[in-house]
Amino acid sequence: MTENRPVKPQAGRHNLDPHLDRYAARTAGMTASEIRALFAVASRPEVVSLAGGMPNLAALPLDTLSAQVGEIIAEEGLVALQYGSAHGVPALRDQICEVMALEGIKAHPDDVVVTVGSQMGLDMVTRLFCDPGDIVIAEGPSYVGALGSFSAYQAKVVHVAMDDQGLVPEGLREALKQAEKAGQRVKFLYTIPNFHNPAGVTLAVERRAEIVEICREYGVLIVEDNPYGLLGFDGQTYPALRSIDPDNVVYLGSFSKTFASGLRVGWVLAPHAVREKLVLAAESATLCPPTFNQMIVSRYLATHDWKGQIKKFRENYRERRDAMLSALNQHLPPGCSWTNPDGGFYVWVTVPEGVDTKAMLPRAVTARVAYASGTGFYADGFGSRQMRLSYCYPTPERIREGVRRLAAVLESEMDL
Ligand code: PMP
Numbered sequence: 220m221t222e223n224r225p226v227k228p229q230a231g232r233h234n235l236d237p238h239l240d241r242y243a244a245r246t247a248g249m250t251a252s253e254i255r256a257l258f259a260v261a262s263r264p265e266v267v268s269l270a271g272g273m274p275n276l277a278a279l280p281l282d283t284l285s286a287q288v289g290e291i292i293a294e295e296g297l298v299a300l301q302y303g304s305a306h307g308v309p310a311l312r313d314q315i316c317e318v319m320a321l322e323g324i325k326a327h328p329d330d331v332v333v334t335v336g337s338q339m340g341l342d343m344v345t346r347l348f349c350d351p352g353d354i355v356i357a358e359g360p361s362y363v364g365a366l367g368s369f370s371a372y373q374a375k376v377v378h379v380a381m382d383d384q385g386l387v388p389e390g391l392r393e394a395l396k397q398a399e400k401a402g403q404r405v406k407f408l409y410t411i412p413n414f415h416n417p418a419g420v421t422l423a424v425e426r427r428a429e430i431v432e433i434c435r436e437y438g439v440l441i442v443e444d445n446p447y448g449l450l451g452f453d454g455q456t457y458p459a460l461r462s463i464d465p466d467n468v469v470y471l472g473s474f475s476k477t478f479a480s481g482l483r484v485g486w487v488l489a490p491h492a493v494r495e496k497l498v499l500a501a502e503s504a505t506l507c508p509p510t511f512n513q514m515i516v517s518r519y520l521a522t523h524d525w526k527g528q529i530k531k532f533r534e535n536y537r538e539r540r541d542a543m544l545s546a547l548n549q550h551l552p553p554g555c556s557w558t559n560p561d562g563g564f565y566v567w568v569t570v571p572e573g574v575d576t577k578a579m580l581p582r583a584v585t586a587r588v589a590y591a592s593g594t595g596f597y598a599d600g601f602g603s604r605q606m607r608l609s610y611c612y613p614t615p616e617r618i619r620e621g622v623r624r625l626a627a628v629l630e631s632e633m634d635l
């Protein structure tokens with residue numbers, strides 16, 4: 220007879236989970252992001268949420284899409300509802316190359332691997348390249364979902380500062396020099412060059428070749444994450460790092476912000492030599508990305524004015540960005556500063572010394588406004604005087620009201 224012994228709770232950890240002793244060591248790095256923990260409170264209707272980064276899909280042509288989904292089932296149903304290749308639907312991979320050409324990338328469709336959102340691309344790339352203890356260099360602050368992937372594979376993040384022109388090349392060089400001196404293995408630079416999440420800044424064109432060059436010099440790969448690149452408010456685009464150095468840049472793309480996030484279709488464009496490993500990693504993660512969703516994206520791109528649709532999205536976001544910046548100017552107390560995004564979803568705010576944005580958050584939620592506190596965007600606990608405000612989702616009126624409430628909370632915090 221087997222004895223049914225209770226699992227002993229570990230000291231210092233909560234004992235509600237009887238499986239605590241069984242988890243792999245790497246799960247120690249898996250903690251709920253502060254932002255996800257916020258979602259429940261922030262989604263109460265009386266709270267103006269400037270916290271989440273949900274794309275605003277209101278401008279999508281739902282009738283057209285509904286007809287197209289029906290056509291796919293009628294015309295290609297048995298293929299659309301079947302497994303496909305881990306590599307992705309060929310027609311969509313051709314179209315993805317056309318999308319990337321808008322930012323100067325020349326790619327062969329065979330080098331494109333379709334993923335379940337670019338988040339899966341991040342996971343796969345980290346899985347392929349990072350052993351526990353390896354270093355990933357990332358901007359400080361950086362995308363919280365990327366930090367989650369790095370920590371899940373026990374990679375260590377070294378942050379490099381940005382200014383209003385994006386990642387600072389001398390900072391990157393210094394970090395690489397220090398790592399080399401310390402004998403640490405740097406696996407890649409993870410960077411979001413355009414309309415940064417969360418910082419709202421864009422890497423200056425003059426810095427791009429320099430950053431590519433520095434990474435070459437130190438033998439470090441670049442992982443370029445670019446979900447917002449086509450959301451410049453003036454329709455401006457920037458040369459992708461991938462277009463400068465195709466053999467040393469893994470590029471991550473996504474239809475989440477330019478079409479529909481719920482379809483979960485993104486892609487990785489890897490250097491040719493990496494492609495095969497990437498397909499194998501994709502296969503072991505999901506067998507194949509969802510055929511049906513890929514066909515929806517492909518038909519949409521083939522038959523709809525998708526560039527015109529992106530323009531509509533951009534106009535929506537620009538109106539919201541304007542509402543946020545003018546409200547910040549009008550209401551935020553002296554001593555606060557913030558970035559001026561010219562695309563994307565986010566403003567990064569720095570508050571006066573003595574205010575702790577993480578500690579302040581519950582009081583802000585009581586005052587019916589939510590934001591994402593800065594510490595979630597750093598791997599090293601920095602960011603307590605920073606916060607990310609998202610303007611993508613609420614209406615301009617709600618944004619103005621949210622900033623008014625936030626300013627009042629900040630003022631009372633500064634009086635304490
Ligand atoms: N990278 C960045 C910088 C993001 O902001 C996001 C989503 N917020 C992602 C990747 C993941 O996007 P998805 O998986 O929807 O393509």
